[in-house]
Amino acid sequence: MKRGMGKIRLAIIGCGGMARGHLRAYEEIMKRRPDLFEISATCDPEIGRASSFAERAEGFQGKRPRVYGSVEEMLREEELDAADICTPHFDHHISGVACLEAGVNVLIEKPFGVTVKASKKIIEAAERSGKIAATAENIRRGPNQRTAWWAINERKLIGSPRIFYAIHAGWSEPNPKDRWHWRLDKFLGGGGMVMDSGAHFCDTMRYLFGDVDYVFARVEMLERRSAMRGDVQVPNSVEDTWIATLCFKNGMIGVWSWTRSAPGHEFTKVVYYGSDGALLDSGDVFHGPFEDAQFLLKDGTSIPMRDLRKEFLDGLSEQERDRLFPFGFMDGVVLECYDFLDAIATGRKPEVDGVDGMKAKAISEAIFESAWSKEPVRVDDVIEGKVEGFQKEINERWGL
Numbered sequence: 001m002k003r004g005m006g007k008i009r010l011a012i013i014g015c016g017g018m019a020r021g022h023l024r025a026y027e028e029i030m031k032r033r034p035d036l037f038e039i040s041a042t043c044d045p046e047i048g049r050a051s052s053f054a055e056r057a058e059g060f061q062g063k064r065p066r067v068y069g070s071v072e073e074m075l076r077e078e079e080l081d082a083a084d085i086c087t088p089h090f091d092h093h094i095s096g097v098a099c100l101e102a103g104v105n106v107l108i109e110k111p112f113g114v115t116v117k118a119s120k121k122i123i124e125a126a127e128r129s130g131k132i133a134a135t136a137e138n139i140r141r142g143p144n145q146r147t148a149w150w151a152i153n154e155r156k157l158i159g160s161p162r163i164f165y166a167i168h169a170g171w172s173e174p175n176p177k178d179r180w181h182w183r184l185d186k187f188l189g190g191g192g193m194v195m196d197s198g199a200h201f202c203d204t205m206r207y208l209f210g211d212v213d214y215v216f217a218r219v220e221m222l223e224r225r226s227a228m229r230g231d232v233q234v235p236n237s238v239e240d241t242w243i244a245t246l247c248f249k250n251g252m253i254g255v256w257s258w259t260r261s262a263p264g265h266e267f268t269k270v271v272y273y274g275s276d277g278a279l280l281d282s283g284d285v286f287h288g289p290f291e292d293a294q295f296l297l298k299d300g301t302s303i304p305m306r307d308l309r310k311e312f313l314d315g316l317s318e319q320e321r322d323r324l325f326p327f328g329f330m331d332g333v334v335l336e337c338y339d340f341l342d343a344i345a346t347g348r349k350p351e352v353d354g355v356d357g358m359k360a361k362a363i364s365e366a367i368f369e370s371a372w373s374k375e376p377v378r379v380d381d382v383i384e385g386k387v388e389g390f391q392k393e394i395n396e397r398w399g400l
Contacts, residue, residue, distance in 0.1 A: 008037035008344055009080050011104075013071060013095050014087035015044040015053040018109055022084055022136070023053060025334040027060045029341065032327040034061075037341050041078050043068040071095050075102045082344055084136070084337070085109060090188045090398060093118035096133065100125040105132040107340040107350075110199040112357030114190040115391040116365055116382060117400040119358035126354060134340045134350035135357030138332030139200040139287055140207045141339075146324055147309040148279065148289045149208055152272075157295055157303075159276030161209055164254040166201070166270045166285040169262035172240075180229035184236045187397045191390075192238030193258060194219065195364035197286040201256065203352070203360035204288075208272075209252045212363050214378045217244035219371035222261035244367045258285055277301075359383065365391060 010026075012019055026039060039057040042065050044050040050067045058064040068074035075098060083099045085092060085108045093113050099106050100122070112135050113119030126133035139145060151157040182188040183196060205212070225236040241259035248254070270281035270288055277297035283290035293305040316324070326342070329335050336352070343350040362382045370377040372390040381387045388395070 007035065008082050008341055009040040009078070010037050010341075011041040011043060011065075011074060011078065011080050011083045012039060012053060013043045013074075013083050013085045013099075014091075014109075015042055015046075015049040017086070019053070019084075019086035021333045022086060022337055023056060025331070025337040026057075028329070028331070028334050029338050030061055033338075033341075036345060037082070038063060039065045040080060041066050041068060041074050043071055043074045045069055071098050075099065075104070080104045082107070082340070084340070086136075088182050088188055089114045089190050090182075093121045093398075093400075096122040097125040100129045100131050100133065103129060103131060105134075105340075105344050107134045107136050107337070108354075108357070109136045110203070110357060111190065111195045111361045111364065112199075112354060113361065114188075114398065115394050115400065116358060116362055116385065117388075117391070117395050118398065119354065119361055121400065123354040123358065132340070132343055132350060133354035134336075134343065135203075135352045135354060135360075136333075136336050136340075137200070137203050137352040137357065137360070138336045140204050140352070141324075141332040141335040143309055143313065143325070143330055144289050144291060144293065144305055145204060145207070147305065147312040148293075150312050151295065151308055152208055152274070152279070157276070157308075158272070158274030158278060158297070161250070161252045161272065161274050164252070164270075164272040166281075167255065167257045168268045168285045169257075169259050170266040170268075171263040172260040174223050174225045176226045176228070176233055178227040180227040180234050184225075184227055184234070184238055186237045187394055189238060190394060191364065191368055192240070193286075194239060194242055194367050195361060198364050199360055201286045202363040203356070205246070205248075205254065205363070206356075206360055209248050209254075210250050211248065211359065212246050212366070212379045213249045214247050214376050215244055215363065215366040215370050216247075216376040217242060217367040217370040219368060222259070242367060242371070244370070246363070256285065 042050040042053040047069050054065045054067050082105045085095050096106050219239045219242040222241050240261045243257040246254040272279040280294050281288040282292035295303040366377045366379045366382045368390040369387045
């Protein structure tokens with residue numbers, strides 16, 4: 001390793017939901033690289049969850065991490081090299097900046113920040129400290145996504161990209177007795193699915209087709225929805241529907257739409273068209289392309305994703321395979337965590353850094369901003385802070 005020290009001392013901050021996937025990933029990595037890192041601390045306001053993570057980590061690394069209930073206490077007591085932040089969205093910039101200012105590299109779950117301003121605050125802290133701020137983006141790293149990039153951008157299998165449709169319509173019955181979750185509050189989550197699972201889609205579209213120029217969108221809550229927070233019924237403040245047109249800088253045009261307020265008939269359609277054919281996807285509008293996808297060419301040829309993926313993987317050089325799928329890892333979460341650790345160890349840039357995370361997030365924010373203003377919105381204007389109607393009150397809530 002480049003650093004003049006031993007193992008990377010890693011903390012996991014936030015020990016709920018997605019963090020469990022990260023913990024499993026570190027267990028897999030440790031089987032191959034026990035010399036690379038150790039989990040030194042776990043941190044969560046609910047001490048029981050942090051203790052459970054520490055117990056699990058002890059089981060596969062032989063040493064129990066120390067347990068903390070606050071980031072501030074942990075940073076005072078520990079000498080850390082890295083932190084994996086899996087907290088709710090509103091906390092990403094709070095914990096991220098605190099760690100970076102303490103000289104700790106960070107991997108932050110998507111979306112990178114609760115707003116663009118929050119994302120920039122993390123990036124600026126990383127620049128000041130000279131440490132890494134990476135985005136935990138797992139979808140683009142999967143073998144199907146790598147195959148799609150190769151087929152579209154190197155093999156030019158569908159010709160010049162032209163149009164895509166990623167549309168889902170379905171129905172979810174409003175139930176006021178549902179249990180409240182922080183994702184239902186725009187001040188805590190920053191918005192709903194547009195920027196939650198939507199962050200994956202925006203990153204994948206940037207990966208496959210480049211940057212988005214401008215967006216025109218409508219975002220709605222078509223059904224009145226609420227949930228129980230303790231004994232109190234709280235209205236949802238995030239969308240259940242959007243329809244967005246994305247205009248890319250390379251000329252690609254996409255329609256991205258999702259709703260859970262369309263009763264009577266459910267459908268999903270995801271297809272990417274080029275001048276010579278199409279990529280027909282088989283899954284949802286967030287996490288594809290999936291294994292059952294097909295390339296359908298205008299001459300009538302049909303190539304299953306499975307066959308093309310084998311051709312892609314078989315054609316990789318040893319160096320390319322080690323870069324994309326080190327140690328044969330194929331799971332995106334394992335790959336994102338390994339990429340972060342290896343970037344620290346070797347002093348290189350992670351594949352998806354904070355700027356990449358912010359740019360993907362800015363597409364989501366442009367959708368919100370367009371709906372708020374009822375006008376087309378340029379993504380660069382959102383990044384530069386020239387457009388901030390939807391985000392303004394969220395920024396004010398968090399003192400940004």
